[in-house]
Amino acid sequence: MVGASTAVQWFVLALAFGSTVVGAYVGYQAYRGYRRHHSRTMQYLSVGLFLLTAVAFSTAFVGSLLLRQGLLPDSFQQSLTLLTRTFQFVGVLFIAYSLHRRG
Amino acid sequence: MVPVNTPVVGRSPPRSRVGAPGPTRSGSFRPGSRENLLFRTTSLATDVSEDAALGELLDLLSDDYARAILAVTSVRPMSAKQIAEECDMSQPTVYRRAERLKEFELIEEQTHVRTGGNDYNVYAATLSEFSMQLDEGSYEASVESSPPPAFPGDTEDDTADRFTKMWEHL
Numbered sequence: 435m436v437g438a439s440t441a442v443q444w445f446v447l448a449l450a451f452g453s454t455v456v457g458a459y460v461g462y463q464a465y466r467g468y469r470r471h472h473s474r475t476m477q478y479l480s481v482g483l484f485l486l487t488a489v490a491f492s493t494a495f496v497g498s499l500l501l502r503q504g505l506l507p508d509s510f511q512q513s514l515t516l517l518t519r520t521f522q523f524v525g526v527l528f529i530a531y532s533l534h535r536r537g
Numbered sequence: 538m539v540p541v542n543t544p545v546v547g548r549s550p551p552r553s554r555v556g557a558p559g560p561t562r563s564g565s566f567r568p569g570s571r572e573n574l575l576f577r578t579t580s581l582a583t584d585v586s587e588d589a590a591l592g593e594l595l596d597l598l599s600d601d602y603a604r605a606i607l608a609v610t611s612v613r614p615m616s617a618k619q620i621a622e623e624c625d626m627s628q629p630t631v632y633r634r635a636e637r638l639k640e641f642e643l644i645e646e647q648t649h650v651r652t653g654g655n656d657y658n659v660y661a662a663t664l665s666e667f668s669m670q671l672d673e674g675s676y677e678a679s680v681e682s683s684p685p686p687a688f689p690g691d692t693e694d695d696t697a698d699r700f701t702k703m704w705e706h707l
Contacts, residue, residue, distance in 0.1 A: 464701075471698070473705060479704060533707060
């Protein structure tokens with residue numbers, strides 16, 4: 435049973451890594467849209483997407499790796515979650531703002 | 538030695554177009570050309586009706602309001618109210634011009650179905666090119682149209698461009 439749960443944990447990590455990569459790709463396309471069209475809307479969208487996916491996921495990814503390896507004490511668990519959630523919240527705020535601003 | 542600017546004798550071959558999207562509509566179709574020949578008028582023949590049709594089309598295109606409607610609806614489909622606001626004209630003006638543009642199939646009317654039951658109509662420009670040639674006493678005018686994109690930026694090749702157009706028009 436221990437082996438199975440470890441496998442699941444690794445799978446969760448792999449998914450988090452995948453989300454980071456794919457999210458960064460979407461954010462990168464938004465960034466290219468901003469560069470090609472000088473669109474502020476796309477600038478906010480790309481920042482939001484990067485925060486929501488690449489930054490938040492890699493924080494969670496690296497953080498949980500460090501926790502697993504014992505390089506960070508377990509007491510950091512909560513602050514890590516707080517940090518990740520903050521990035522996600524600011525990310526969606528940027529995307530919402532990008533949706534509603536014009537031009 | 539052939540001089541560079543020798544006048545072309547006879548009818549020039551139909552221009553072939555690469556990447557002209559969409560099917561051609563109405564009017565007589567010239568084989569080998571993706572253009573849509575709408576009018577062929579000649580001052581020698583007495584084909585008044587076609588002459589008049591070309592005149593009407595030119596009249597319509599010379600109208601500032603009609604061109605403004607074509608321009609804004611080529612970016613994205615818009616309702617008469619939106620067009621009126623965007624182009625700073627009255628709604629009856631929009632409806633009148635839109636009717637004329639529809640007669641010449643330069644614009645398309647689509648119905649937006651809404652769940653609440655308040656369906657409304659939007660206009661989308663289908664005109665992509667209008668050209669006119671004078672050759673040996675006769676005018677040839679052709680209108681090339683493309684179907685309006687399913688969503689803004691549909692026709693862009695680059696992902697970032699499609700993304701930008703789509704997101705900006707949400």
